[in-house]
Amino acid sequence: MALRPLRLSSRRTPPKFLFIGLLILVPICVIGSFIYGQKISYFFRPLWDNPPSPFEHLPHYYAENVSMDHLCRLHGWSLRSVPRRVFDAIIFSNELDLLEIRWRELHPYVTKFVILEANTTFTGIPKPLFFAANRDRFSFAEGKIVHSVFPGRIASYGSHEDPFVLESQQRGAMNGLIRRAGISSGDLLIMSDTDEIPSSHTVKLLQWCDEVPQVLHLELRHYMYSFEFPVDYSSWRATVHIYSPRTQYRHSRQTDLILSDAGWHCSFCFRHLREFVFKMTAYSHADRVKHKDFLKYSRIQKLICRGDDLFDMLPEEYTFQELIKKMGPITRSASAVHLPACLIENAEKFQFLLPGGCVRS
Numbered sequence: 476m477a478l479r480p481l482r483l484s485s486r487r488t489p490p491k492f493l494f495i496g497l498l499i500l501v502p503i504c505v506i507g508s509f510i511y512g513q514k515i516s517y518f519f520r521p522l523w524d525n526p527p528s529p530f531e532h533l534p535h536y537y538a539e540n541v542s543m544d545h546l547c548r549l550h551g552w553s554l555r556s557v558p559r560r561v562f563d564a565i566i567f568s569n570e571l572d573l574l575e576i577r578w579r580e581l582h583p584y585v586t587k588f589v590i591l592e593a594n595t596t597f598t599g600i601p602k603p604l605f606f607a608a609n610r611d612r613f614s615f616a617e618g619k620i621v622h623s624v625f626p627g628r629i630a631s632y633g634s635h636e637d638p639f640v641l642e643s644q645q646r647g648a649m650n651g652l653i654r655r656a657g658i659s660s661g662d663l664l665i666m667s668d669t670d671e672i673p674s675s676h677t678v679k680l681l682q683w684c685d686e687v688p689q690v691l692h693l694e695l696r697h698y699m700y701s702f703e704f705p706v707d708y709s710s711w712r713a714t715v716h717i718y719s720p721r722t723q724y725r726h727s728r729q730t731d732l733i734l735s736d737a738g739w740h741c742s743f744c745f746r747h748l749r750e751f752v753f754k755m756t757a758y759s760h761a762d763r764v765k766h767k768d769f770l771k772y773s774r775i776q777k778l779i780c781r782g783d784d785l786f787d788m789l790p791e792e793y794t795f796q797e798l799i800k801k802m803g804p805i806t807r808s809a810s811a812v813h814l815p816a817c818l819i820e821n822a823e824k825f826q827f828l829l830p831g832g833c834v835r836s
């Protein structure tokens with residue numbers, strides 16, 4: 476009923492005014508949907524953040540006690556007379572146990588451990604300097620550590636920083652820190668998150684062989700909560716670079732080449748239940764924590780031991796949520812073979828990451 480007069484009147488509108496109206500309206504709609512799209516893009520990140528085209532998987536050869544010369548030749552490369560220097564660069568949050576496992580795994584091969592730690596989260600919430608406060612735990616690597624604090628911005632009350640902006644500022648700061656650590660052209664640079672751990676024999680191979688590609692993704696075995704719950708081989712973000720002055724620190728798709736089975740990616744592999752809660756609150760938007768019950772220790776503990784979905788409120792964990800919905804809880808594995816050496820050497824200390832050790836404190 477109300478539409479009728481409107482249609483009549485618009486029929487009488489001279490075409491000239493219609494045209495001017497469209498000229499004004501269309502750009503407003505385009506700008507409006509652009510801004511709206513940016514706002515919601517964070518929640519849909521995993522939908523468009525998948526690798527754009529299939530990877531070319533480089534076969535990866537390794538067995539204990541096979542000579543370096545033979546391994547290089549199997550990959551189509553040749554043995555160098557001197558190994559490359561290796562720089563391992565990570566942006567650190569709060570994963571202290573995985574940091575120790577990572578650094579002990581890579582220690583014999585790494586020249587400098589470059590670690591950047593912000594005093595806010597990516598979403599603009601103040602955060603303790605977990606590494607600085609626990610530095611004595613890493614005295615075994617002390618001579619190799621290059622640590623710096625990134626001054627984060629605190630989001631004003633009721634708003635939050637765009638996590639992508641803060642994340643990219645930190646990656647920019649990392650470029651400077653790597654140079655201050657003394658990197659030079661031809662060195663090997665590892666770019667990954669703390670929980671994406673290349674295996675030591677992978678790093679040794681890449682530092683001892685010539686003709687390695689300039690940029691190479693690392694395919695990592697993906698685990699959830701602990702090495703008791705292997706998910707799949709979907710982890711691809713970690714990269715190694717033969718450094719040049721044009722190299723930029725990134726954590727995204729950079730080339731089609733990926734080296735198969737090159738290490739481990741252990742997501743949410745925390746020792747204490749409070750670390751789960753820290754990650755769940757600090758890295759998602761407060762309004763997505765639907766009920767207080769989500770953060771109850773008893774609920775989290777139950778889900779961890781089942782290998783079940785903890786992520787129904789975390790947009791960035793969309794892929795796991797999908798996966799677990801489709802396949803049910805992750806199947807438990809009783810294998811502790813081909814894991815980081817430090818885990819096995821210190822099996823008691825890292826029991827929570829090994830088969831049968833799911834109960835947290």
Ligand SMILES: *[C@@H]1O[C@H](CO)[C@@H](O)[C@H](O)[C@H]1NC(C)=O
Nearest residue numbers: 537538539540541542543544
């Ligand atoms: C590995 O190599 C070392 C020295 O080259 C040798 O002593 C040892 O017996 C080898 N181990 C195996 C299992 O072949």
Ligand SMILES: *[C@@H]1O[C@H](CO)[C@@H](O)[C@H](O)[C@H]1NC(C)=O
Nearest residue numbers: 594595601602625626627629
């Ligand atoms: C972070 O560090 C900067 C520089 O030291 C400082 O100005 C700022 O107040 C710190 N922010 C927090 C939340 O501690």
